[in-house]
Amino acid sequence: MEIKHGLHLSQRPALIMTQRLQQALKLLQVPTLELQQILKNEIVQNPLLEEVDDIVESEDQAKLDGEENPLERLEQEPEPEPNAPEGDGKEEIDWTDFMQDDFDKSYLPQTEENTEFFEKVPVRRDSLNQHLTNEIHLLSLSDEDLALAEILIGSLDDRGYLATPLEDLAELTGASVAEIERVLVIVQTLDPPGIGARNLRECLLIQIKAKGQEGGLAWRIVDEQFENLKNNKRADIGRALKVTPEQVQEAIDSLSQLSPKPGLEVSDEEVKYVVPDLLVERVDEQYVVLLNDKNVPRLRINQAYEAVLKGQRKVDATERDYIKGKLNSARWLIQTIEQRRRTMIKVMTCIIAEQREFFDKGIQFLRPLTLQQVARQIGMHESTVSRVTTNKYVQTPRGVFELKFFFSSGLSTDDGEDVSAKTARDRIKNLIAEEDPKDPHSDQKIAEVLHADGLNIARRTVAKYREQLKILPARFRRRV
Numbered sequence: 001m002e003i004k005h006g007l008h009l010s011q012r013p014a015l016i017m018t019q020r021l022q023q024a025l026k027l028l029q030v031p032t033l034e035l036q037q038i039l040k041n042e043i044v045q046n047p048l049l050e051e052v053d054d055i056v057e058s059e060d061q062a063k064l065d066g067e068e069n070p071l072e073r074l075e076q077e078p079e080p081e082p083n084a085p086e087g088d089g090k091e092e093i094d095w096t097d098f099m100q101d102d103f104d105k106s107y108l109p110q111t112e113e114n115t116e117f118f119e120k121v122p123v124r125r126d127s128l129n130q131h132l133t134n135e136i137h138l139l140s141l142s143d144e145d146l147a148l149a150e151i152l153i154g155s156l157d158d159r160g161y162l163a164t165p166l167e168d169l170a171e172l173t174g175a176s177v178a179e180i181e182r183v184l185v186i187v188q189t190l191d192p193p194g195i196g197a198r199n200l201r202e203c204l205l206i207q208i209k210a211k212g213q214e215g216g217l218a219w220r221i222v223d224e225q226f227e228n229l230k231n232n233k234r235a236d237i238g239r240a241l242k243v244t245p246e247q248v249q250e251a252i253d254s255l256s257q258l259s260p261k262p263g264l265e266v267s268d269e270e271v272k273y274v275v276p277d278l279l280v281e282r283v284d285e286q287y288v289v290l291l292n293d294k295n296v297p298r299l300r301i302n303q304a305y306e307a308v309l310k311g312q313r314k315v316d317a318t319e320r321d322y323i324k325g326k327l328n329s330a331r332w333l334i335q336t337i338e339q340r341r342r343t344m345i346k347v348m349t350c351i352i353a354e355q356r357e358f359f360d361k362g363i364q365f366l367r368p369l370t371l372q373q374v375a376r377q378i379g380m381h382e383s384t385v386s387r388v389t390t391n392k393y394v395q396t397p398r399g400v401f402e403l404k405f406f407f408s409s410g411l412s413t414d415d416g417e418d419v420s421a422k423t424a425r426d427r428i429k430n431l432i433a434e435e436d437p438k439d440p441h442s443d444q445k446i447a448e449v450l451h452a453d454g455l456n457i458a459r460r461t462v463a464k465y466r467e468q469l470k471i472l473p474a475r476f477r478r479r480v
Helices: 019-029 032-045 057-064 070-076 128-136 143-154 166-173 177-187 200-210 217-224 226-230 234-241 245-255 303-309 317-354 356-361 371-378 382-389 421-433 443-452 459-468
Strands: 049-052 278-283 286-291 298-301 393-396 399-402
Touching: 019 317, 019 382, 032 049, 032 298, 032 317, 128 143, 128 177, 143 166, 143 177, 166 177, 200 217, 217 226, 217 234, 217 245, 226 234, 234 245, 278 317, 286 317, 298 317, 317 356, 317 371, 317 382, 371 382, 421 443, 421 459, 443 459
Parallel strands: 278 393
Antiparallel strands: 049 298, 278 286, 393 399
């Protein structure tokens, strides 16, 4: 059989990721705060877009549906004659198209003359390095010690631990190890306590010393019995230090109040607030879904270009092509935003229908749900639902949740109904919260209790969920 190269033409449907399609997918995925900034940038770049405060959705929707498409009129109407008059100037102008508020002074808020307005100045948070440097400059140190202290501060990691060996710092600075260690003791007196430690044991000792408890039982446990403390061998600690189990328990409770990573108490990261993209409110016996887009700019086509679109103004071909392109882009953006709005509401409405018991009764009744189930019910692709639920939050009568919260795998029960994995984690958390501190439940005991309640779950699954909840094993939860 002879094999040779050849060219063949064929026609087949294919999805091409055009620039507009990429823009639509991006707008669908971004949260509301980011969408607000994107639309403001579009208003600046596209002169045919304008922001309005109050618009009638029915009229805008009629324009989007093509009842009066200015682009079609622009293509159908002939070009005006070169010598044709541009108008006799007697046509009455409707200024309301240009001034939406009619410059009504009564619309302006009335304020007292003596009212003071304070500018909102953003608060800048210092980093750990800046915080400690400011502190060290308040001390009376020689220039040599101050230079070494700044190098030590610069060698701390985010936890506040000294990450560089003293020998390497001595080689870098030319100072002796003894000199660097002497300055390190000064750095360890800075706030927050525990800064400059080389390991967890030293970090705890520094904090105990700062509280004035040096030499006490907590100090002795960390200084002399640190390995037994890590392994929670309280009986061995009591025998070695010749104290009662109750005293050991009290000292360990005081140690639990210390910070193992003191550097994280000083962070230059700004607090990130969650702004819900959707609102769910209960009206009588029904749940109503609303889009939280009150701060998102409302867009429409700028009416100032109506004369150009109707052919009443003489413009060259380049200007007409520019306006046609911007008009096309503006209409596409407005349609995309409206489609995003409908899609998000449709997805959230489907989630409420599937998780109705959760909204009525609580997390114990959260059902297993997948993206594929929602996509099949609303007639969309699974990737579209994934984009809608990514990095978006909803405010409900039961609190603020990420949309991904409502999707989870399921565990089988004896009655044949599946239970959400989040429900299982909540039940494990409640069992541990209600256990006897002197005899905490092991993972096997928790699995047996859940089995008795009809939930089929393995011990290793209990251990996995417990670790996700950041709960220690039973031997570390045991108290005297």
